[in-house]
Amino acid sequence: MLEPIPSPPSARPLAAVPQAHARRRPVPLGWALVLPALAFLAVFTYLPAGLVAAMSLFHWNLAGFGASQWVGLHHYAQLMNPISGFLQSLTVTAYYVGMMVPLSIALGLGLAWLLKGRGPRLTLWETFTRSAVFLPYITPAIATSIIWIFIFNPQFGLANAVLTALHLPALGWLTSTTWALPAVMINNLWHNVGFMVILFLAALSTVPQAVVEAAWMDGASAAETFWHVIRPHLSPVMLLAVILGTIQAMQTFGSIYQMTGGQFGGGGGPLNSTTTTAIYLYKSAFVYFHYGYGAAVGVVLFLVMLGVALAQKQIGERRTFYR
Amino acid sequence: MAQIEWDQVSKWFGPVAAVRDIRLTARDREFLVLLGPSGCGKTTTLRMAAGLEAPTAGRVLLGARDVTHVEPRDRDLAMVFQNYALYPHMTVYDNLAFGLKLRKTPPANIRRAVQDTAVRLGLESLLHRRPSELSGGQRQRVALGRAMVREPQAFLMDEPLSNLDATLRAETRVQLKALHAQLATTVVYVTHDQTEAMTLATRIVVMSGGVIQQVDTPEAIYDHPANQFVATFIGTPGMNMLPVLWTRADGQLAAVIGAQRLPLPPGLPWMRAAASSGHHGATLGVRPEHLRMSGAPDPATPSLKARIRLVEPMGHETLVHLDLDPDLTLVARTPDRWPNGNIPIWVSFDPRRLHVFDSVSQVAYEAV
Numbered sequence: 001m002l003e004p005i006p007s008p009p010s011a012r013p014l015a016a017v018p019q020a021h022a023r024r025r026p027v028p029l030g031w032a033l034v035l036p037a038l039a040f041l042a043v044f045t046y047l048p049a050g051l052v053a054a055m056s057l058f059h060w061n062l063a064g065f066g067a068s069q070w071v072g073l074h075h076y077a078q079l080m081n082p083i084s085g086f087l088q089s090l091t092v093t094a095y096y097v098g099m100m101v102p103l104s105i106a107l108g109l110g111l112a113w114l115l116k117g118r119g120p121r122l123t124l125w126e127t128f129t130r131s132a133v134f135l136p137y138i139t140p141a142i143a144t145s146i147i148w149i150f151i152f153n154p155q156f157g158l159a160n161a162v163l164t165a166l167h168l169p170a171l172g173w174l175t176s177t178t179w180a181l182p183a184v185m186i187n188n189l190w191h192n193v194g195f196m197v198i199l200f201l202a203a204l205s206t207v208p209q210a211v212v213e214a215a216w217m218d219g220a221s222a223a224e225t226f227w228h229v230i231r232p233h234l235s236p237v238m239l240l241a242v243i244l245g246t247i248q249a250m251q252t253f254g255s256i257y258q259m260t261g262g263q264f265g266g267g268g269g270p271l272n273s274t275t276t277t278a279i280y281l282y283k284s285a286f287v288y289f290h291y292g293y294g295a296a297v298g299v300v301l302f303l304v305m306l307g308v309a310l311a312q313k314q315i316g317e318r319r320t321f322y323r
Numbered sequence: 324m325a326q327i328e329w330d331q332v333s334k335w336f337g338p339v340a341a342v343r344d345i346r347l348t349a350r351d352r353e354f355l356v357l358l359g360p361s362g363c364g365k366t367t368t369l370r371m372a373a374g375l376e377a378p379t380a381g382r383v384l385l386g387a388r389d390v391t392h393v394e395p396r397d398r399d400l401a402m403v404f405q406n407y408a409l410y411p412h413m414t415v416y417d418n419l420a421f422g423l424k425l426r427k428t429p430p431a432n433i434r435r436a437v438q439d440t441a442v443r444l445g446l447e448s449l450l451h452r453r454p455s456e457l458s459g460g461q462r463q464r465v466a467l468g469r470a471m472v473r474e475p476q477a478f479l480m481d482e483p484l485s486n487l488d489a490t491l492r493a494e495t496r497v498q499l500k501a502l503h504a505q506l507a508t509t510v511v512y513v514t515h516d517q518t519e520a521m522t523l524a525t526r527i528v529v530m531s532g533g534v535i536q537q538v539d540t541p542e543a544i545y546d547h548p549a550n551q552f553v554a555t556f557i558g559t560p561g562m563n564m565l566p567v568l569w570t571r572a573d574g575q576l577a578a579v580i581g582a583q584r585l586p587l588p589p590g591l592p593w594m595r596a597a598a599s600s601g602h603h604g605a606t607l608g609v610r611p612e613h614l615r616m617s618g619a620p621d622p623a624t625p626s627l628k629a630r631i632r633l634v635e636p637m638g639h640e641t642l643v644h645l646d647l648d649p650d651l652t653l654v655a656r657t658p659d660r661w662p663n664g665n666i667p668i669w670v671s672f673d674p675r676r677l678h679v680f681d682s683v684s685q686v687a688y689e690a691v
């Protein structure tokens with residue numbers, strides 16, 4: 001008969017693991033790594049920006065600082081004079097930005113909602129529709145704007161054909177001081193919405209399905225689930241979309257210039273109704289060759305954009321939920 | 324009445340049948356556990372009760388009401404998700420209050436209900452934290468609280484303890500059992516952990532491959548497994564399975580196991596069913612704890628000769644792996660300690676402890 005064997009001896013505790021030494025930061029290497037990027041930025045961004053700021057204080061001559069006449073803040077005083085049209089360009093810009101940002105976000109989010117994958121994998125149709133929506137964004141605005149000029153042709157254009165078919169009055173579109181800017185907006189909504197769609201598709205994909213299902217189980221309707229559960233998950237991207245959308249709208253130039261006849265001398269018409277600050281800047285510097293004045297417009301536009309973005313960030317962050 | 328019924332429910336995901344022809348009723352106030360290996364269709368079954376998945380065929384009933392096409396929000400069931408699925412942007416308080424707010428409960432009642440639930444689950448000091456500021460165990464309790472606070476008709480739980488460490492899991496298991504006794508509400512609980520199933524369940528539903536294998540009390544499932552799958556899935560280690568051929572010696576039935584012969588006493592309950600099956604053999608099952616080992620043969624009890632291959636000391640018991648033949652192995656579970664090594668040994672068991680399964684259908688022979 002076999003005997004049961006005794007229990008094994010108890011295990012000894014493990015030796016203490018030595019503490020890792022605090023790591024020293026190799027400062028020179030870090031600087032060496034960022035230097036190329038920094039140099040690039042300095043030469044092609046900060047230096048020209050500084051030059052522009054300096055130029056705005058001169059009656060600028062293309063021959064350089066030596067040939068230019070110091071005028072101090074004279075250009076800035078001119079800007080503030082209503083006769084210069086600068087203040088009106090700010091109003092046009094505000095109207096344009098104020099319409100474009102909410103519209104492109106609403107449209108982008110709506111399309112993203114329709115295009116978000118329903119199954120575990122994207123179907124061919126879903127891939128196709130996503131590409132179709134994104135395609136305009138990667139086409140040059142200058143080129144596609146020509147198509148929109150045809151669409152908005154008051155006599156032969158598609159836009160008026162649609163309005164007429166719906167028994168609505170035809171519009172003058174690009175020849176009308178009221179409808180020229182909305183026509184530009186429609187073009188740019190179509191052109192830029194793909195970017196918003198991509199942002200919101202990414203954001204929607206971060207909403208955990210189980211959390212949405214938990215809300216359904218808790219009794220939330222589709223609308224309540226969107227508002228109380230999905231929307232907070234989107235808030236960081238929403239803030240990003242507002243800031244990027246604002247900057248993009250403020251900088252819009254090519255499509256406006258193209259659609260309002262810039263290539264025939266000027267753009268921004270009819271009667272300055274589409275002269276945003278970006279158009280105003282271009283015309284000051286490169287149509288009227290008033291470089292110093294244009295530089296001053298650029299400086300003010302930069303400051304306005306900076307101020308708006310900072311304000312949006314300040315206000316937005318308080319309403320944003322980060323995980 | 325909080326009774327949930329699956330009436331001939333099937334669910335296909337494309338070509339894959341996740342669940343086939345489920346006929347099952349979770350009775351009022353019962354703790355029904357769906358148990359089975361990963362991928363056997365437990366979650367799908369639960370989600371169809373919740374309304375998160377639509378059956379391909381069949382009906383789901385709550386009490387007498389057909390809810391097959393009713394939205395989750397109109398079923399008044401609460402679900403505890405495996406990864407808790409708390410609202411990350413809400414405080415614990417708001418997580419608990421959310422369902423009540425949606426139902427337009429008066430604020431004073433919400434406050435009282437949340438407070439009561441928080442006290443019950445020990446969450447009072449955490450009410451103002453976000454889920455990201457909680458430990459796994461705390462999150463799990465918030466998930467439970469969110470389900471409880473609404474006083475739903477029934478709870479659906481999908482592996483709610485699987486993300487906890489072993490100690491916490493054991494503790495929470497006990498709390499869950501006590502909670503069920505207090506709340507007296509129907510619970511349908513999904514797990515792949517048989518300990519959870521055995522300890523919590525009023526009845527266990529064992530599933531495999533989208534098909535229900537057996538529905539019964541934990542004791543009945545353990546003592547009378549309906550088929551070989553249930554017998555080997557329940558119990559750690561699972562039941563020993565020995566393919567045998569029948570033979571007769573001196574008018575007595577005997578099993579030929581490998582090269583050995585084991586005489587069996589007459590009058591065992593399964594014998595008539597085995598005889599009427601017409602098969603020449605069957606599969607014998609015996610639980611590891613029912614094997615007795617001794618260093619010398621006992622002439623009074625028929626026994627099998629084996630060798631010790633490996634010994635796993637567990638502290639409170641020892642698992643002894645035995646070779647009957649090179650390709651016939653057994654595991655025995657004993658409170659005694661045994662030495663490792665290639666040692667000859669004699670194994671016996673009470674023949675009344677035997678489970679006998681049809682060698683083709685793998686179904687247990689019953690007394691006829």
Ligand SMILES: Nc1ncnc2c1ncn2[C@@H]1O[C@H](COP(=O)(O)OP(=O)(O)O)[C@@H](O)[C@H]1O
Pocket residue numbers: 120336339340341342359360361362363364365366367368
């Ligand atoms: N949404 C789905 N799409 C495709 N197949 C699925 C889906 N959900 C589950 N399945 C499949 O159905 C089967 C059962 O899954 P599930 O119910 O999750 O099992 P369990 O919870 O028991 O692990 C598995 O084979 C799984 O791959």
Ligand SMILES: [Mg+2]
Pocket residue numbers: 362365366367
């Ligand atoms: Mg599962």
